[in-house]
Amino acid sequence: xxxxxxxxxxxxxxxxxxxxxxxxxxxxxxxxxxxxxxxxxxxxxxxxxxxxxxxxxxxxxxxxxxxxxxxxxxxxxxxxxxxxxxxxxxxxxxxxxxxxxxxxxxxxxxxxxxxxxxxxxxxxxxxxxxxxxxxxxxxxxxxxxxxxxxxxxxxxxxxxxxxxxxxxxxxxxxxxxxxxxxxxxxxxxxxxxxxxxxxxxxxxxxxxxxxxxxxxxxxxxxxxxxxxxxxxxxxxxxxxxxxxxxxxxxxxxxxxxxxxxxxxxxxxxxxxxxxxxxxxxxxxxxxxxxxxxxxxxxx
Numbered sequence: 207x208x209x210x211x212x213x214x215x216x217x218x219x220x221x222x223x224x225x226x227x228x229x230x231x232x233x234x235x236x237x238x239x240x241x242x243x244x245x246x247x248x249x250x251x252x253x254x255x256x257x258x259x260x261x262x263x264x265x266x267x268x269x270x271x272x273x274x275x276x277x278x279x280x281x282x283x284x285x286x287x288x289x290x291x292x293x294x295x296x297x298x299x300x301x302x303x304x305x306x307x308x309x310x311x312x313x314x315x316x317x318x319x320x321x322x323x324x325x326x327x328x329x330x331x332x333x334x335x336x337x338x339x340x341x342x343x344x345x346x347x348x349x350x351x352x353x354x355x356x357x358x359x360x361x362x363x364x365x366x367x368x369x370x371x372x373x374x375x376x377x378x379x380x381x382x383x384x385x386x387x388x389x390x391x392x393x394x395x396x397x398x399x400x401x402x403x404x405x406x407x408x409x410x411x412x413x414x415x416x417x418x419x420x421x422x423x424x425x426x427x428x429x430x431x432x433x434x435x436x437x438x439x440x441x442x443x444x445x446x447x448x449x450x451x452x453x454x455x456x457x458x459x460x461x462x463x464x465x466x467x468x469x470x471x472x473x474x475x476x477x478x479x480x481x482x483x484x485x486x487x488x489x490x491x492x493x494x495x496x497x498x499x500x501x502x503x504x505x
Contacts, residue, residue: 214239214249218262227296228263247298270297270305278302279309311400314392314408321385322378322463336383341372350428353435360448363428371469377418378464384415422459422470423452429471430455433478447482454481 214235221231229243232250236243254261270278274295281291288302295302326332352361369377388411391404430451438444458477462470 210239211249211253214246215253215262218246218250222262227293229292229296229298232298243298275305275309278305279313282306307400307402307405308397310405310409311395311397314405315395315397317392319385319389319392319412320460321382321389322461322465323386324379324382324465326379327383327386332383336379340376341370343367343373344370352428353431356431360431363431366424366428369422369425374470375464377422378459378462378470381415381418381422381459382464384411384418388412388415419456419459423456426455426459426470426474427452429474430478433475433482437479437482450481451478454478 217235217238218231221234226234228247228250232243232247235241236246239246250262254263258264278291278295278297281294282288282302286294288299288306291297292299292302297305326336329335350364352364388408391408391411395404430448434444434447434451438447454477455474458470458474461477462473464470
């Protein structure tokens with residue numbers, strides 16, 4: 207009724223004077239008057255549109271800036287509850303959910319999902335064949351004795367068994383297939399009608415691909431140590447070489463074409479050595495240019 211509308215407006219105006227935001231005010235009035243919060247919100251919105259000169263929330267903006275949306279998404283990723291974010295930004299819970307979903311979709315659309323394609327990804331029962339049980343490890347799995355002089359955290363790498371050829375192919379195929387599935391789903395995203403279930407599935411596939419990539423990395427880290435030990439010079443920084451070599455290893459895992467039949471260690475060794483060939487001369491050049499007369503000062 208008209209009297210109810212007037213009461214809603216009057217209550218809202220009093221609460222707004224004390225700094226309340228529209229969503230909280232709508233909830234409080236809804237509880238007091240035994241009405242749905244959406245009914246109150248719509249009533250107040252209609253009033254402000256029809257009476258701009260006496261609007262209750264003159265500065266309320268129906269749209270949010272990209273910066274505000276990014277901030278909402280950041281708070282959500284850091285673990286803040288939807289209720290907390292809604293209070294902070296003076297928005298309804300439903301609008302926060304919509305913004306979080308939109309920002310998740312945007313993030314995935316901006317993400318580069320690179321994978322090595324394979325004809326095996328397109329067969330009818332690809333998921334069963336590729337994501338099935340992993341091959342068994344060899345009884346003679348290589349757990350090597352670390353070279354002398356390595357610090358414990360590098361020596362520990364030699365306790366991780368190397369993958370045999372069947373395991374290698376299995377994990378590289380699995381990692382790339384998971385990214386292939388994620389990319390195919392991502393290409394179907396539509397910001398105007400994004401389903402949370404689709405976003406969940408894309409993120410799950412990428413997380414699983416990341417887990418496989420981490421396994422491949424851990425299984426090959428001692429290869430970096432072996433190559434670095436062979437190439438470090440008398441004045442070289444062994445630990446910087448390990449760091450550079452690890453980055454080369456990770457890039458090699460992303461670019462390795464498992465379908466060609468080569469062993470990954472051959473490809474990775476070549477990639478690590480190629481990087482050392484660039485970085486070691488560059489390091490020597492830098493040392494020569496900035497020589498101070500004191501190696502300790504330079505370091």
